[in-house]
Amino acid sequence: MECLLEEARIKLSSVITDLLGVSGRRILRAIAAGETNPEKLAELGDHRLKCTNAQLMDAVDGKPDPIHCQLLGLYLERLELLDRQVEMLNGMIAAGLRAHQQAVVRLAEVPGLGVESAQQIIAEVGVDAKAFDTPANLTSWGGLCPGSEESAEENHNAACPKGNKYLRRVLNQAAQAAVKKKGCHFQTVFHRLLPRLGYKQALCAVARRLCVVVWKILHDEVKYVERGTKPSPSAARQRAQKLVRALRHLGYTVEITRPEPAGSVG
Secondary structure (H helix, E strand, O other), X not given: OHHHHHHOOOOHHHOOOOOOOHHHHHHHHHHHOOOOOHHHHHHOOOOOOOOOHHHHHHHHOOOOOHHHHHHHHHHHHHHHHHHHHHHHHHHHHHHHOHHHHHXXXXXXXXXXXXXXXXXXXXXXXXXXXXXXXXXXXXXXXXXXXOOOOEEOOEEOOOOOOOOOHHHHHHHHHHHHHHOOOOOOHHHHHHHHHHXXXXXHHHHXXXXXXXXXXXXXXXXXXXXXXXXXXXXXXXXXXXXXXHHHHHHHHOOOOOOOOOOOOOOEEO
C-alpha cells in the first residue's frame, strides 16, 4: 500500500506515524474514493497529529491516477476483511479461555503485553505452564537462550536457537513495547544492557526476562508488580480501564479492583 502511495507521489507515511491508524485510514478512504484536494484531505487528520496542517497538505498533494485509487480501495477492503477475521479468531480464543480468565488478566497486566498477546502465550505454554519445571526450560523452549560456544574465554556463537517461533515472536514484540514504556523496569534493564550488547541482543535479553516473568505468573499464580518508577494514579487508572475495555470486548467479565500487596512478582 505504501509503494502504491509512493507511485502516486503521496508521502503520507512521512508525516503520520501509523499509516493505518484512525487518521490514516480516513485519508486513505477519501483518496480511494477519488478525493484529490489537499485541503479537504488534511481536514480528515486528527488534531492530535504531531505534523502541522501545512505539512499534511504537502504530503497528500500527489497525482493519483484512477487505477491508483481503485487499487487502494481493494487494499483497504482486504485489510478490513483481515481485521474482521482477526477479531473473530480472538473472540473464539477468548471463548475457549473464559474458564481461565484470571490467568489472562494477570498476564495482560505485564508491561508490553495485552489481552490478545496473553491469550496467545497461554495457547502456547498452557494456562499453568506445568510442562516446564523451571523458567530456564521455558526460555530454552521459546528460543530465548543465547548460545555459549566459548574458546579461550571468548564466545564465538551467541545466537539463540530457533525454539517455538510463535512464543518467541510474541515476546519479542512485547519486549519492544515494554522498553518504550517510561519508568518501566524493563526499560531500565534495556538501557543498561544496550551499550554492552547492542540493540538486538539487549532486546532479546528483555524478551528472556519477560519469559521468566510469564512462567512465574502462570506457574505460581501470582500478579506482576512494577519494580521501576511507580506510575501515577491517573496513569494506573487509565491502564486498568484500557485492559477492562479490551477484556469486555472479547466477552470476559471483569471489574477494576485494588491490587493485592502479597503474592506478587516483578
